[in-house]
Amino acid sequence: MNAEGVxxxxxxxxxxxxxxxxxxxxGFVAVPFISSMNPSAKARAAGAPVQxxxxxxxxxxxxxxxxxxxxxxxxxxxxxxxxxxSTLDPKLVDPGSEVPQQPPYCANPTRxxxxxxxxxxxxxxxxxxxxxxxxxxxxxDLGADWKGGxxxxxxxxxxxxxxxxxxxVPAPTNLVIPKHQYVNENTxxxxxxxxxx
Numbered sequence: 001m002n003a004e005g006v007x008x009x010x011x012x013x014x015x016x017x018x019x020x021x022x023x024x025x026x027g028f029v030a031v032p033f034i035s036s037m038n039p040s041a042k043a044r045a046a047g048a049p050v051q052x053x054x055x056x057x058x059x060x061x062x063x064x065x066x067x068x069x070x071x072x073x074x075x076x077x078x079x080x081x082x083x084x085x086s087t088l089d090p091k092l093v094d095p096g097s098e099v100p101q102q103p104p105y106c107a108n109p110t111r112x113x114x115x116x117x118x119x120x121x122x123x124x125x126x127x128x129x130x131x132x133x134x135x136x137x138x139x140x141d142l143g144a145d146w147k148g149g150x151x152x153x154x155x156x157x158x159x160x161x162x163x164x165x166x167x168x169v170p171a172p173t174n175l176v177i178p179k180h181q182y183v184n185e186n187t188x189x190x191x192x193x194x195x196x197x
Contacts, residue, residue, distance in 0.1 A: 049191035051183065054117060062133045064122070067190045071122035071130055072178060074188060081135070081161050082115055084147035091145065092164045094174055101125075101163075102177035103193060111162040111177055119180050119188060120163045122150075126171040129154035135161070150175070 050067045063074040089095035112118050131150035138144045149160040158166040163175030179193040
C-alpha cells in the first residue's frame with residue numbers, strides 16, 4: 001500500500017481514540033492497585049481516637065474503653081481518693097512523675113487534666129499484664145497502708161490511684177497516660193489532644 005492512499009486525518013483520529021481507550025484501561029488497572037496500598041477501614045479505625053462518655057460514671061467507678069488494641073481506664077475519683085494521693089509520696093518510686101509517662105498537661109500531682117477523672121493505659125509497665133482495679137482502702141490482702149489503686153496479679157506490682165508505681169515492686173515506672181482531651185463536660189476523647197489542656 002502506498003503512502004498516497006492513507007488518510008492522515010483518519011489515522012490521527014484512530015491513534016488518538018486508541019490512546020484514550022488505553023489510558024482509561026490503565027486507570028482501571030492502576031486505581032485498585034494503588035487503593036490496595038491504603039490501610040483498610042478496620043486498620044484506620046484501630047488507630048482512630050475513641051470517645052468515652054463519663055456522664056454516668058459513678059464516683060469511685062472505673063470505665064474501660066479500647067484504643068489501639070489497648071485497654072484505657074477512666075476512673076472518677078472521689079474526694080477521699082484524691083486526698084489520699086499526697087499521703088503516698090514516700091512509698092512511691094516516682095511520686096512527682098519525673099519520668100515522662102504522661103503528656104505535659106498531666107504532669108501534676110493527680111496526673112490528670114481534671115483531678116476528678118484519671119485516664120491511663122491499663123497495662124503494667126513491667127511485662128504488660130493488665131492490673132486489677134482495687135479502689136478499696138486497707139483490704140486484708142493488700143495491707144493497712146493500701147489507699148486504692150491497681151494491683152498486678154502477674155508479678156505483684158502496685159500502682160496508686162494516679163497510676164504511680166510503689167517502691168519494691170517489679171514495675172519500673174508509672175502507668176502511661178495517653179494523650180486525651182475533653183470534648184465537653186461529659187466526653188473524653190482518647191488519642192488526640194490540642195497540645196495543652
